Amino acid sequence: MQFSNRLRMVKSSVQGAKSVSVYQDPGYCPRSRGLSTDENLPLLSTIGWNLNPHVHDARKRKALKVRNVVAERQRSMDVVKIERNGNLLSKRIAERENRCRVEFGWTLKDGTSGKNLDGNKDEIKWNKNFPIDQRVPNGNGGEIKQDGKAHKGERNEEGSNGNVNSLIGRNGYEGSDGNECKVKWKGNVRRGLEPDGNGGETMTGQSDADAGVSETKWNGNGFRDQDNIDEPDRNGGEIKRNANVIKDRSGSEELDENDAKCDRNVPGSSDHGEKVDKNGDEIECSGKNLSEKPDGNKAQQNKDATKHQKRDEPNNGFPRKTKTLGLLCRKFFLKVLEYIFFGDNKINLETIASSMEVEKRRIYDVVNVMEALGAMKKSHKSFYTWKGLDNLPSTLHALKIEADEEGIYEKVLMTQHIMTRFMEVPTRNEDANNASPNEAGPSQIHDDSSLSTTEESNSSGNNDSGSGSSKKSGSKKKENKRQRGLNSLTYLCRYFFKILIVGLDYQPDYKVSLDVASTILIKDPEIDGCKPPDRSRCRRIYDVANVLISLRLIERRMFTFGTKKIPLFVYCGPKIIENGQFDFFHHIRFNKLSVKLKNSEEKRAYEVEEENLEAFFRKQEEEKNKAESSNDVGEPTEKRSRIEETDPIQESVDFDKENVSTTLINQIIPSQGPIPVPAIRPQPQLIVQEPRFPQFVPPPFYPQGFLPFDPRMILLNSGNLLHNVNSPRTLIQQNNFNYLSVPYPLSSIPFFQQPYGATFDTASAYYATSTSTGNSFIHPENIPRPSAFNIDSILGARKIRGSNQG
DNA sequence: CACTCCCGCCAGGAA
């Protein structure tokens, strides 16, 4: 509770008064180029000007509805879950029509007072605190046993336990713990059950819904949502629910009423208690009882129920930092693990989204990346098949081959070189205004004269002139579609991976900056030159990167360049081997995030997710051990997790998983047991490495103005070229362009701290190679920015201009 | 101010 309160953040409500960013500079914004200013105007809704308030309101309502739906689904999800015996939730909706019985149960943690509902139990014994164990024979001789005393069933009023479906109900943060608005299970819940006509049996009970790591059963408040929940499990058509089931029989208006009544110990009341729905289900009403009209398949997406849970919760009550994509990915992964654990590889996005308390839209971001990695495949609407990441090494191997064939490594190098030139220090006499980045590039002719079709299509995407013929619009549509595909997260992810892995064979410490990656991803330097990529796609790269980071497949490491820090991405996934196998669960378990999370909420959230994951694995192991108890010879437990000091993935050492610390974000714990493919970890940052730049063979393609360079060529002050590799000043100049064969060949700056490419002083035509001897050395501090390709900085300037323009 | 990236609008298309 305290923590939840702490997490509450008041979302700033700055609206309207903000200046609007209008990207109208055709010289910079590829999408804007050649467009009229109207095309570049942001939506009115975003501006808030001249906007029909009704439209605006409608949008807001829609957004609100979406949020409500999410919350509603969450409630549904609470009811959907199953006992851990594998009664996997949500299978076929159609089956709900035939289900015979539904059990609502809470398994008791201490096991003293009742049986778990595992399996097809016929009865539940309740805690002795339960004064009444009322058995009502149903029409077919079945027994209905009802409720018990919940001794630990503290539930969130919202039913928004993000972990409701999780075996590990850690529930430690973001109010997802059911502790924010606790509903104490008062027990003493009595009710008269009406036998259903089908001989269905309803069991009500309650579990020790302790957020216990290993005991979490179904313990959420739930709306009955037949679309989600009314599905028999695979063990005989039972759904066991140990949730506070919300039942809306009379529509939203009654919710509060029911709510209020149910706060009391509910005596068996036909009004608020169980009712047989048309399918013969009985629904228990207990704890926080809300009722839902059992009127059919589409339970009214509850606005009202959500209403009261949302009203005090700006930003859904959770700080933004606890909703990061990386964190979401971790949660998602845990959910998937549960599915796998239950032997089901069909992932229902709706279910997952509900249980994670996020909009489905957010899930797509993760799913798309997973798809790109081959981990998931869409089966049908809202359902994906989990294929796993065990084949990741071979998947990446294939990607790497593709990358090689596409010459991506050369593109990377070339982009680095080209971008380097944006760091030119203008001569004193030179008007800085004339030295725009684009003009410096070898592809400038391209840039100016011929916008690529890509850009055209980009532009067309924003162009709503609509005056073209149908034929024209058809092709435009096609082009839009093509462009959309190129911008898809899946595509970007794969391409991003190609960029990140393609150089591993050449540079052991291969790393790529965001600027380089975004430039290559967003444009083909060969065609488009190295114009600044647009912001939007950079955002996508951030999205992809965050997911990959949370999966521990890449790392983002900060490198200093002068006074600036620039992030570089480093691959740290499994070794890329053809037909290699990879225990991804293992990988994600023992490779903790190495990034330092500054935000405490985010850090806490990550910790909780780590703990959840760990608890899941422990649970899994426990069960495994039980099964193999006879053979089990325990390893010495002295081996413990340790703080990673060297390359953490050098070897896989047996460690006692049970004692693995899961709270250290920066900790990397060697894995237990061998894994087929070790993970690649970046080198420790502080180790000075020899510059290891391969003898770069010029790529087979050359943009206009770009000529291959010879690493052995150096440029003398006279401008003549010489073959010499021994000189510290290794400058290559060909065709009016300067290339450096070896970036910072003799620089005292460690290579890993150096920016990509070389720093070039046009005034002196020297490369900075020495801090002590080179008269013309340009200290990094004197370089305006680590990369002029920093998108937002460029666009930020544009932004100002745009704002100035109106 | 720059960087990061969440949020939600809305186009496109599948169901």
Added chain:
DNA sequence: TTCCTGGCGGGAGTG
């Protein structure tokens, strides 16, 4: 026609 999917950009949050 509905609604799922996901591209996209605004702007919030943070250092």
